Amino acid sequence: MSAQTLLSLANANPAPGTPENAALILIDAQEEYxxxxxxxxxIKGALENAASLLAHWRAKGGLVVHIxxxxxxGDVIFDPNGDFVAILPEVVPQDDEAIHIKNVPNSFGGTGLQESLEKAGRKNIVLAGFMTHLCVSTTARAGHELGYGVTVVSDATATRDLPLPNAIAGAEQADSTASFIAADKLHQAELTMLGDIFATIASTQTLVSGE
Structure with missing residues (x-):
């Protein structure tokens, strides 16, 4: 038996979100990254694709939300008074686009995101931004549990290398390359897990072309 997702086993393969039925949510597109x-x-390629998605959503009059x-x-990362908390200029919000500030990985946690979606009547969300394994993943899973149709844009997200647990614990490594998971492998693994049941995984080209 070939490998199948839970969505496939259930004969449920939802189409990706569109500007007409989904909100584009740009997560943590900030200078810190x-x-x-x-x-x-x-980040370079992912940000270029996120900018293309943003332009497409705007051209179609779709709902855009920035997280x-x-x-x-004074914290080491994402200090609200520091230089690196700013939104990257490639995807800077327009005046009519909502911005929600979060303090946890889940974009729904302690923000007005759900209220914004309900007010706009959106039942589907399209996620782009950073990082794949953390805030994008957590938001996708939370959105699924809240009943939203979730699309994660595979090439408009990115992540970083992560040390393996035994490396964190200080275990000696005979091969230094085995002490971490490379960003591209972690990215693909996280997308694979999300695509099992939590989200539709689609490329920027698929979303922009409507194919």
Missing amino acids: RSGALPLPG VHHSGP
């Missing part, structure tokens, strides 16, 4: 303490190896992360003042 380009110029700060957490530079992502795949930004703030830690505590």
Whole structure:
């Protein structure tokens, strides 16, 4: 038996969200991930694709929501008073686009995101931004549990290398390359897990072309 997702087993393969029926949610597209303490190896291409998605949603009159992360003042990352909390200029919000500030990985947690979606009558969300394994994943799972149809844009998200648990614990490694999971592998693994049941995984080209 070939590998199948739970969605496929249930004969449920929802189509990706569109500007007509879904909100585009840009998660944590902030300088911290380009110029700060957490530079992502795949951010250039992911950001270009996020900008293309944003332009497409705007051209079609779709709902756009921006999520930004703030830690505590003086924290090492996402200091709200620091230089790297700013939204990246490629995807800077327009005046009519909502911005929600979060303090946890879940974009629904303690923000007005759900209220914004309900007010606009949107039952579907399309997620782009950073990082794939953390805030994008957590938001996708939360959205699924809240009853939203979720699309994650595979090439408009990115993540970073992560140390393996045994490396964190200080275990000796005979091969240094085995002490971490590379960003691209982690990215693909997380998308695979999300695509099992939580989300439709689609490329920027698929969403922009409508194919």
